[in-house]
Amino acid sequence: MTNSRPLLIELGTEELPIGAIDLLASAFATKICEQLESHRIETEMEAVALERAPWPASRRTLHTIYATPRRIAVHITRVASSQSQFSEPVLGPSVQVGLDEGGNPTPALLGFAKKNGIAAEGKQLAQMLIDTPQGQRFGFHRNAGGRALVDLLPGLLAEAVKALPIAKPMRWGDHAWSFVRPLHWLVVLHGDQVIETEMFGIRSTRHSRGHRFMADKPVWITDADGYVEALRAAHVLADPTERRARIRGEVARVAAQLGGMPQMDDALLDQLANLTEWPVAIGCSFDSAFLAVPQEALISTMVANQKFVPLLDGHGHMLPRFIGVANIESRDETQIRHGYERVIRPRFADAKFFYDEDLKTPLAQHQQALAAVVDQPALGSLWDKSLRVAELARVIAGRVGADAAQAAHAASLAKCDLLTRMVGEFPELQGIMGRTYALAQGESPEIARALDEVYMPRAAGDTIAASTLGRVLAVAERADTLAGLFAIGGKPGGAKDPYALRRAALGLARTLIEGGLQLDTRGLLLEALDAIPEAALAAGLKAAKIASALDAGARRAALAEEIERFIVERLRGYYAEQGIAAGVFEAVLAVAPSSLVDLDRRLRALAEFSRLPECAALAAANKRVANILRKQAELGESPAANIDQSLIQVPSERTMMLALQIARDRINQAVRRHDYAEALAIPARVDLFQSAPGFFAPFDAPSLLAAIDDYFERVMIAVEDPAIRRNRLAILAEFQRVFATVADLSRL
Known part of the structure; x- marks a missing residue:
């Protein structure tokens, strides 16, 4: 990439809605990267493994998302200073419009040529054809690209902001602008160079803003890579991941001092991170008399309304202490502590009143x-x-x-x-x-x-x-x-x-x-x-x-x-x-288990069985049988209603019949016990014929799987005699029914 440097774009605003910050910041970064790609501006990329994708990993622009209550920003590792060169088609009229009945250029084609400075006439114009999805059109390819990033960025930034998912845009001042919150500053840096642009009446500079209370003044950003450290010096942790880690550490520190275990799930952590730029945990307490109220009610109001972190003892019981996370490093934490304790008291008093009043009326x-x-x-x-x-x-x-x-x-x-x-x-x-x-x-x-x-x-x-x-x-x-x-x-x-x-x-x-x-x-x-x-x-x-x-x-x-x-x-x-494959799910669903418990048992047994080499052979045999039966049905021929023993002519048919009978009986016994793993294993068992003393199969390792393979090899289905043909189809249909006792293996 020519003259590639890091790119930083920061939108500084009034306090953003805490529930929208993460979505907006992620969408902003995505839209900026998409705009750079669509404008053919090269960026540094990384490989991304797509989950369960059979094709090679895709690639995405290397970038970092920053967000606090007062800003959303994106830092892209390397961005070229200009577009790549490329060729683009310039299309004119269609063939029907561009040529008359004699094959000569029409005024429409001549006008297109003149407009684009093409001196060619007659047959030369007739050769300027480009294939399009709508058919051939006259045209030519011209070299494009090469425009500077400084010229393109204002437009692509405007498009990215326009595409943000803002549920309720806000208008401010006496103009028609609207955004999630009023914009107060705009930073756009390519390396150490300010890219001049304007948005909502604010011109881009290299000046961000520090913490509203601890460093509320312009923060000079020397270059794009110095953004995080410059803000840190102004008491702003721009990286939301770092801010979350600081909150966890602060809460753990204060919880250890108060002797409790903090109850802070990811949702509460996200809210606290989106409320603060420099989080500091403060230990607080409340009147233990409120513990007479069910702790779920106290925790609910504490978390939902005040975003405080409750503390529990080792037995899971609520302690009369909690943690508030302030957005300031105060010289006098006592004042903040008293403020937090003061706001929680009326909430708890309301909960106690509701609880006491409710107890007076039986539920019934x-x-x-x-x-x-x-x-x-x-x-x-x-x-x-x-x-x-x-x-x-x-x-x-x-x-x-x-x-x-x-x-x-x-x-x-x-x-x-x-x-x-x-x-x-x-x-x-x-x-x-x-x-x-x-x-x-x-x-x-x-x-x-x-x-x-x-x-x-x-x-x-x-x-x-x-x-x-x-x-x-x-x-x-x-x-x-x-x-x-x-x-x-x-x-x-x-x-x-x-x-x-x-x-x-x-x-x-x-x-x-x-x-x-x-x-x-x-x-x-x-x-x-x-x-x-x-x-x-x-x-x-x-x-x-x-x-x-x-x-x-x-x-x-x-x-x-x-x-x-x-x-x-x-x-x-x-x-x-x-981790259960879709084919396994379809195979079991095909036999319509009556209960979901039974469906679950069959699924888990088949999922385990599908990992064995025997499963592939059985599935292939089932598919082959299903294909034969389907093709014969398409020809208008169905299996006989019952298998006629007198029509069996080949020893392999008799072996197949005996294998089916033994396997069916043993599978049915296993199914009655809900032992589906055993039922699935039976067709491949080489001891299948032990229950038929004196019988010897005409092949080694006798099993139902071996029997069907031998049947396919030695028995011709498409014989001339329709009675024998339908009888052999009936044997295959019986094989299909035996297998469908647990699942339809042909769907694997």
Whole structure:
């Protein structure tokens, strides 16, 4: 690259929305790199390995993203000072327009030539043809490129900023400019050279700004590579990764002093990093009397509203201490500490008031009020939903060995905490407060725990409910939600999923699979749909594209099938994350296991078996059989309904028949035990004929796999006698059925 130097672009603004900083900074860097590439300005690149890609690694521009509450910036390692030279086509009229009937240039072609300074005439013009997707056109190639970066950068910077994902642009001053926040300074450096440009009325310079309180003055940036250190000297950590590391270290330091373990997840860490440019942790405390309130409520308000870090003891109990992260290195931390303690006190006082008031009303007394809260207009109230879930939970509990009465009672209480003051203020505590109030009001620990576990898993990566009763409620709740919303036409479309049905479907599937609940998926959904009002079902007919001529039972059956497919589709990603190949998933799905637990067992057995060399041979044999049967079907010939022993003429056919019989019996026994690993291994077992004393196969290492190979070698399918031909096809069809007991190996 000619005269390549590092490039730095910084946009200095008012304080940015903390939830948008990371996205904006990443998008800004990406758009700048894309613009440089589209303008053919060379940059230093690095290889990037694409996940699960069979082709060589791609390449991307080497760059670093910087972001603080007051700035977004990108530093690109090396950028050329000018465009690369390239050739570009200049297109004129099409052949039909450029030549008349006699093949002579028309005025349109002559005008194109004159405009571009082409002196050629007649036949020379007729030879200037370029192939395009729309056909041949007159034209020529000219050398282009070579423009200086200083000339191109203003335009590409404007295009990059224009393309940023800004949800709510802000206007300021008396002009029409709009951006995420008002722009106050602009730094554009190519090496040590300022590239002059203007944006939103601000001209580019080499002056950034330091920390708003500790060094609020212009910061001279000597060159692009000196950016980070220049800002560090002005108490700004521009690198978000470095800032996050400093916060972790600061919080750990203060937590050790206070004798607690900090509860700071990635989401809180990101928020703290986007609120500070020079983070400093400060230890604080609160009145221990507030610990009478459930700690989930205290932690929720502390984190969500104040961005403070709670501290727990070694047993997971909350301590009357917390950590605030300030955006300043103060000479008097006491003032900041008192300020943090002062703002947390009214929050905790509100939580204690809500908790004390809620305890005065038993959960069951909220049931009547649930009838006044509409769930979905076509589906009725929250109390209607509670009744449906309670009945479904009672049925499920009876099938999995849980207490049916407990399940119905817990389901009738599960929505009651929605009407408490605490959940009204902190919706994220739904279920948690139900458990807390149930315990405080004398419900059994099993019932109380289920009121919380009904919402598990709450998010991707969360664990499922731990208790059987909680799993029963979780399954019933999600099955009713899917059934009701599909019935009224609420199925997600494209990227839109307003009712979070994809999450509900995956949560239902995970609870069944990981909880080992052996339930017929289609039957479960039919029972959930049976409880949906007929009027609601009719409302969703058009959206679901189900014929209104079908009776109620047929409508529900069609919906149950659709919901089951929707649930199973969610499992593709679930198993892909566990390293199970798509072909394995398709092979098992083809045999339509009745329960998700059974599907999971078959998948894991086949995934393990697919790593063995025998699997490839068996899959190849299955594909060969499937191809033969398909081709014969295309010719209008199907296998005989039953295998006729009298039509067997070749010893290899008899061997094949015996191998199939023995393998089928042993596979069926293994399947009844749900031992799918054994069932898959049987066709390749060389001891297959031990159960047939005195029988000797006409080949070594007798197995079903060896038998089918010998069958292909010695038996001709396409014989003239149609009865024999159809009988031999029947043997292949039986081979296919035996293998399909566990999975369709031809799909591997």
